[in-house]
Structures are given as structure tokens and as C-alpha cells.
Amino acid sequence: MGHYQVTSRRSAGVRMVRIHVPGYLGIMIQAYQDQQTAESDRFTRELMGTRFSVLRPVGATEFDLRDVPVLKDTLSALALAEVIALCRGVLSSGQPQLKRISEKNFAWVVPLLDDPASGVALELVGTDPDELAELVNRSSLCAWTRELSVRSSATEISSQYEQLEAYASQVSEDLEELTWLRNLANNLELSESGNSVERIAETVLPSLCQLMNAHSLIFVRDVAVTGLNSRLPIIWQTGPVRIPRRNCLAIIEALRGKNADRTVVKNFPKREFSDGGFEGIESCVLVPVATASGRLGWLLAVDKEMAAESCSRTFGDPSYRTYMSEREFGTFEASLMSATAVVLASHGRNCGLFHEKEILLRGVIRSMINAIDAKDSYTCGHSDRVAEFSRLIARELSLPDAKCEEVYMTGLLHDVGKIGVPDYVLKKPGRLTDAEFELIKQHPVIGYEILKHLENLSYVLPGVLHHHEAMDGSGYPNGLKGEEIPLYARILAVADSYDAMTSNRPYRRGMPTDKAEAILRGGSGNQWDPQCVDAFFRTVSGIRLLASQRSSTYLPTRSEASQTDSLELRQACVNG
Ligand SMILES: [Fe+2]
The missing domain is CATH 1.10.3210.10 (Hypothetical protein af1432)
Known part of the structure; x- marks a missing residue:
């Protein structure tokens, strides 16, 4: 019998759940919509501290479950036969499965993949199984990585563990970015082409701020592009912390420096800049919102907030390490912001063209009306x-x-x-x-x-x-x-x-x-x-x-x- 330990790392739209069983490591990546967050939280809570049985096949594919106490005491002979069939199926397919095997129980069976014949891990899920099954089935991606073997030396385990974590982190981040871009595209699709870029920014940037765990996400619209009488740029800000307008502009000017329109990531900027705008700021990312025909403005993210749940529990695992400092921005955030800036810039450019076309059309219509009135x-x-x-x-x-x-x-x-x-x-x-x-x-x-x-x-x-x-x-x-x-x-x-x-x-x-x-x-x-x-x-x-x-x-x-x-x-x- 194995004791599963479940930890999870979550950001908007995606959860990576690590499940440890002695000698094995499973990582499941779930993608979910924001409104399912509460359900996903409950899903992870249900898994916390649960006990799984590690079952070894007798011969090539058969299982003898008569001596497994948790099954023997709980299930009928018919249900036991169902479980055996399920274990056999998981062993041959290599894919985890969740299946109802009695009135009150679902069996969740996970393959142990290091050796195809090594066996499966089984958990009886008894609490509100219909909802759990629905949750698992709704996950848009449910994958299991190769796990570690207990036969490996401690050093190998540590190394493989890190590789596994790095791989899982990368998959998780890629999925987050794809999910985010899909949401962004949906927002643009829903909006009328006449919607201004500020309106789109207002709609989508709170989600991006949450996804990056940023304290503040700021959209600065250049004066030259706004064409307004005011000489001040338009600043729109979201996130739990508000940065004074003057500081926003000072930070942008300092980060741009002589490097014009490039993405800049600065962690601990006080080491480099003495300007007052950076007072109390630990990290920032600056991305130009621009197309080939000109710059529309800037996206600025300030300070990273460590999510309460983020990598919160290691359950004493000494080899556990995070791959990005909790308080530093990195390529993931820069990549997300750049992708968003490209979409915003191109939408802004389209808005501008649409606006020009509207003005032209209204001019033509007004000319026609004037012609009638004159006649x-x-x-x-x-x-x-x-x-x-x-x-x-x-x-x-x-x-x-x-x-x-x-x-x-x-x-x-x-x-x-x-x-x-x-x-x-x-x-x-x-x-x-x-x-x-x-x-x-x-x-x-x-x-x-x-x-x-x-x-x-x-x-x-x-x-x-x-x-x-x-x-x-x-x-x-x-x-x-x-x-x-x-x-x-x-x-x-x-x-x-x-x-x-x-x-x-x-x-x-x-x-x-x-x-x-x-x-x-x-x-x-x-x-x-x-x-x-x-x-x-x-x-x-x-x-x-x-x-x-x-x-x-x-x-x-x-x-x-x-x-x-x-x-x-x-x-x-x-x-x-
Ligand atoms: Fe008429």
C-alpha cells in the first residue's frame, strides 16, 4: 500500500497537481475555466492525504485483490471483478481511469509506468463521486508523466525529479499561455470592431494580471497616438496595488533608456536605478504595444505576488525546488505580456483604421445631405x-x-x-x-x-x-x-x-x-x-x-x- 501525497500549483486557468507515491511521481495538469476554480480547489482537497493501494499483477496482467483490506471490506464480489477488469485495462493502456464500480464508489486507477508490468495504484473515491468524475472528465488535459523508480540512486532520483518538474512546469506554462491567448482571442471576437483598444485592455488585462500574479499591470497609451488635446498619456491600471501615475511614467522612461522599443525584464531594479519611481519595487516587465506602423503604448507589470497556494506544500521533500524565484519575473511573464501586446497593438491599429473609415463615411453622408438641402x-x-x-x-x-x-x-x-x-x-x-x-x-x-x-x-x-x-x-x-x-x-x-x-x-x-x-x-x-x-x-x-x-x-x-x-x-x- 502506498501513501499518496498531493500538492498543487495553480494560476488562472491551469492547475498542476503533483501526486507522490513512494517510488513514483505522478503529475496531472488540469486546464479549467475560471468559474470552475472553486470546484478544482475542492477536487485537490479531496485528494489531499488520501491513501492509494499499489497493486501488482500476478503473472502478466491478472490481479488478485482478495488480500487488499480496503477492497475486501468495502466491495462486493461483483464490484471486485469490476475493479480487476479496470486494473487490467489501465495496465494495458497506460492511461489513468476513473470508473464507477458500485453504488457509492468510484475507482481511480493510475498506471505505474516505469515498468509496464509493475502495476497500478488504486484509490476508491467515495465522496460525491459523480461530481469528481465530471471534474476529471471536464479537464481539457489530463496527463501523467513518466515517474521515478525507487531503484534509482538518490542522486539520479534528484536529477530526474528536477527534469520531471522542469518538464511539467514548461508544459503547464505553455498551456497557460495558450489558454490565455485563446481567451484573449475570444474577447476580441466578441467585441465589435468599433471597440477601442482601451475597452479591450480594460476587459482582458485583469485576467492577465491574475495569471502573472502581478501586483499591478499598467497600460499606458502614447499621447501621439491618442491624438487628444491633453498632453498626458492615458494610463489604465489593474491589480491589488496601485502605482502613482508619476511613478509609472518614471519607471517606463528609466526602463526604456536608450533601447527604444524592446521588452525589458528587471528584477531588483533598485540595484541599477536610483530614480524615485522604483522605490519599494522588486521586479518589473516593460513591453511595447506596437506594430510595424507605430507604437500604441506600453504594458508595464510591477512586482510579483506569491500566490497563497503556489508551491505551498512540499511535505518534507528535500529535493523539491521551485524553478523560478517566487518574486522575480521571467521569460514566462515576458512572453505572456509580449503576446498580449501584439494582439492589443494589432487591434488598436484596426480600431484606428475603422475609425478613419467611419469618419470618411460620415463625411460622404453629410456631403450628400448638404447637397439635398442645397437643392x-x-x-x-x-x-x-x-x-x-x-x-x-x-x-x-x-x-x-x-x-x-x-x-x-x-x-x-x-x-x-x-x-x-x-x-x-x-x-x-x-x-x-x-x-x-x-x-x-x-x-x-x-x-x-x-x-x-x-x-x-x-x-x-x-x-x-x-x-x-x-x-x-x-x-x-x-x-x-x-x-x-x-x-x-x-x-x-x-x-x-x-x-x-x-x-x-x-x-x-x-x-x-x-x-x-x-x-x-x-x-x-x-x-x-x-x-x-x-x-x-x-x-x-x-x-x-x-x-x-x-x-x-x-x-x-x-x-x-x-x-x-x-x-x-x-x-x-x-x-x-
Ligand atoms: Fe421621401
């Missing part, structure tokens, strides 16, 4: 107001923020086709003839044709083309009915009509808001989508406020408006 000065501001009203209605319909912004952009561009309508029709100070009205009715199709080649604006096309459709099919250009009409177009139709009715035009004054609202209610279901009309009225106070702030013309009083020809208003509404 049809009587409806100046109409596109902006329709866009604002539409966004309010979209929010009332509980559309996601991104969709609400799409509705807003569609509102800005909905009448861009008026650029193609002759001036004498657009500016005619009076009622339109049928022929002129037919020309006006071309503007949705003209707008569609103007915009259809702009790939980034493809989402506005349905709204632009169909914002004059009516629910009863009487609209244009396609006479669509009900939900055949795209949602953005149905929203725009309400906002567009309301603004057309309440705005002054060359041939009539706008009607008062209460009258326009009454028309909207009357046309709900026939002209306009009832849900959009309802949403309009739920946010009508906001729309009235916007209308009063954004209107380039005044809203008339009821008495002034009563003089207006109602037929002309109806035409204005349809033309809008």
Missing part, C-alpha cells in the same frame, strides 16, 4: 429630423442599439434620390401636376441607385427604396403591403410623414402638431404600421422636443394652420 432649401433639416425621429421610434420598438443606429443612418439618407429630381419640380411654389408628381415619385428609386454600390451602407437600401410604401398597398414605388414593407421603411414612413406635415413648405404652412398626430392616428393600419405609430406616440414628447429644437422654420399656430389647404397637406405628406 431643396425649403426642406432644409428634414433628413436630420427624420433620422432623429426614426431612431426614437426604433428604440421604442426595442430594437438593439446597433439597429437603432442603422435606422438613424437610413433616415439621414432616405431622400438622397431628390438630387435626381428636376429643380423646377422640387422648388415649385404650388400644387404639383400629375406629371410632376410622377417625377417626385422617382426619388426612392433614384436614391437606391445612388447608394447601391456603397457596400458599407447596404443596410439603408430597403428603407430608402420603400419609405413611401403604404400598409394598404397604395404607396410607391412597388405598392408593397403590410409586412412586405421592410421594418426600417415602415419606421421611416411615420417619421417622414410627421415631419413633412409639421414643416413649412413653399406652398403652405406646416400644420400644428396635434393635427398631424391626429392624422397619424387616423392612418394607422391603412397608411402606416400600427406598431410604429404606437411607438411614435409612446415617445411623442421627445419627438416634439426634437422638432422644436431642430426645425429651421417655425411651427404655426392652430389658427394660422387652419387656413391651409388640407389637400395640399396630404400631398406634402406623401411627397415628403
Whole structure:
């Protein structure tokens, strides 16, 4: 019978569990998600101090378990047969296995690999075995290293032990780095491309700080790249210890020295630097966040915190040694930070390009709107107001923020086709003839044709083309009915009509808001989508406020408006 001793070393995402049995050493590496930390802790606690039976085969592969007390007293004959079969399987496969062998027990069988015929170690796991089995099965990596032989001399054991530990540490660190990079990639994938690099840093750096056991992890964004009025760089910091801003900058300047943009690891920097920024600091790593096209900033890690559980127990093993000083940063941390910096820098560069593209696109859109306003000065501001009203209605319909912004952009561009309508029709100070009205009715199709080649604006096309459709099919250009009409177009139709009715035009004054609202209610279901009309009225106070702030013309009083020809208003509404 052997006595297993279990110790563990853990950092975020990965645990290395060492299991010693006299003459043998097993190392299991578990990768787990952060939320499973508590379960993994319990898993290790369950193993602490447990006793394993070392079983030797009789002959090549058979086992005789009749004299093993822990089995004899606990298991039925049937369960014993199960255990024998399990031991045989583990001996031939060389892989550890956990298997239920009775109502209350799981058997955990581990191969002793130094000699294929030497045997297995067996433990009955009786406490909440289903959960333990689930934990073991969920581990993304469960591996056993070659163990030591008791026949080796003490020196050989020590040497092999160190090699084994070094190998296990390296595997563990590689796995930690891979796990971390996978998490980082997932975070980037989840984020919209418009998210700033600061936002990404804020999301991912606390995990990196925890993984490195650093006191502080600091992200410094260079002034030159931020382009802000402030001359001070942006500093974002995480970790249990806060470093004063002035010290952060002093440390970065000192560590950079003349070596420009290189990764620098300094342990016990006070030996080298007399600058006040290093007061009380034992170790630090500085990594540039840069791409080939320029530097975005810096990542600075300060001081290493010894994890409470880290290599906490050696159980008197004199050969036990750590491979990295508890308080020094090394290649592992530098490598993790460099990998993170590369991802941050490249994401920052993409954010910058995306931002530039956005500015360019908004400039193009604004130019188009200005062109419409210049051509049809009587409806100046109409596109902006329709866009604002539409966004309010979209929010009332509980559309996601991104969709609400799409509705807003569609509102800005909905009448861009008026650029193609002759001036004498657009500016005619009076009622339109049928022929002129037919020309006006071309503007949705003209707008569609103007915009259809702009790939980034493809989402506005349905709204632009169909914002004059009516629910009863009487609209244009396609006479669509009900939900055949795209949602953005149905929203725009309400906002567009309301603004057309309440705005002054060359041939009539706008009607008062209460009258326009009454028309909207009357046309709900026939002209306009009832849900959009309802949403309009739920946010009508906001729309009235916007209308009063954004209107380039005044809203008339009821008495002034009563003089207006109602037929002309109806035409204005349809033309809008
Ligand atoms: Fe229109």
C-alpha cells in the first residue's frame, strides 16, 4: 500500500497537481475555466492525504485483490471483478481511469509506468463521486508523466525529479499561455470592431494580471497616438496595488533608456536605478504595444505576488525546488505580456483604421445631405429630423442599439434620390401636376441607385427604396403591403410623414402638431404600421422636443394652420 501525497500549483486557468507515491511521481495538469476554480480547489482537497493501494499483477496482467483490506471490506464480489477488469485495462493502456464500480464508489486507477508490468495504484473515491468524475472528465488535459523508480540512486532520483518538474512546469506554462491567448482571442471576437483598444485592455488585462500574479499591470497609451488635446498619456491600471501615475511614467522612461522599443525584464531594479519611481519595487516587465506602423503604448507589470497556494506544500521533500524565484519575473511573464501586446497593438491599429473609415463615411453622408438641402432649401433639416425621429421610434420598438443606429443612418439618407429630381419640380411654389408628381415619385428609386454600390451602407437600401410604401398597398414605388414593407421603411414612413406635415413648405404652412398626430392616428393600419405609430406616440414628447429644437422654420399656430389647404397637406405628406 502506498501513501499518496498531493500538492498543487495553480494560476488562472491551469492547475498542476503533483501526486507522490513512494517510488513514483505522478503529475496531472488540469486546464479549467475560471468559474470552475472553486470546484478544482475542492477536487485537490479531496485528494489531499488520501491513501492509494499499489497493486501488482500476478503473472502478466491478472490481479488478485482478495488480500487488499480496503477492497475486501468495502466491495462486493461483483464490484471486485469490476475493479480487476479496470486494473487490467489501465495496465494495458497506460492511461489513468476513473470508473464507477458500485453504488457509492468510484475507482481511480493510475498506471505505474516505469515498468509496464509493475502495476497500478488504486484509490476508491467515495465522496460525491459523480461530481469528481465530471471534474476529471471536464479537464481539457489530463496527463501523467513518466515517474521515478525507487531503484534509482538518490542522486539520479534528484536529477530526474528536477527534469520531471522542469518538464511539467514548461508544459503547464505553455498551456497557460495558450489558454490565455485563446481567451484573449475570444474577447476580441466578441467585441465589435468599433471597440477601442482601451475597452479591450480594460476587459482582458485583469485576467492577465491574475495569471502573472502581478501586483499591478499598467497600460499606458502614447499621447501621439491618442491624438487628444491633453498632453498626458492615458494610463489604465489593474491589480491589488496601485502605482502613482508619476511613478509609472518614471519607471517606463528609466526602463526604456536608450533601447527604444524592446521588452525589458528587471528584477531588483533598485540595484541599477536610483530614480524615485522604483522605490519599494522588486521586479518589473516593460513591453511595447506596437506594430510595424507605430507604437500604441506600453504594458508595464510591477512586482510579483506569491500566490497563497503556489508551491505551498512540499511535505518534507528535500529535493523539491521551485524553478523560478517566487518574486522575480521571467521569460514566462515576458512572453505572456509580449503576446498580449501584439494582439492589443494589432487591434488598436484596426480600431484606428475603422475609425478613419467611419469618419470618411460620415463625411460622404453629410456631403450628400448638404447637397439635398442645397437643392431643396425649403426642406432644409428634414433628413436630420427624420433620422432623429426614426431612431426614437426604433428604440421604442426595442430594437438593439446597433439597429437603432442603422435606422438613424437610413433616415439621414432616405431622400438622397431628390438630387435626381428636376429643380423646377422640387422648388415649385404650388400644387404639383400629375406629371410632376410622377417625377417626385422617382426619388426612392433614384436614391437606391445612388447608394447601391456603397457596400458599407447596404443596410439603408430597403428603407430608402420603400419609405413611401403604404400598409394598404397604395404607396410607391412597388405598392408593397403590410409586412412586405421592410421594418426600417415602415419606421421611416411615420417619421417622414410627421415631419413633412409639421414643416413649412413653399406652398403652405406646416400644420400644428396635434393635427398631424391626429392624422397619424387616423392612418394607422391603412397608411402606416400600427406598431410604429404606437411607438411614435409612446415617445411623442421627445419627438416634439426634437422638432422644436431642430426645425429651421417655425411651427404655426392652430389658427394660422387652419387656413391651409388640407389637400395640399396630404400631398406634402406623401411627397415628403
Ligand atoms: Fe421621401
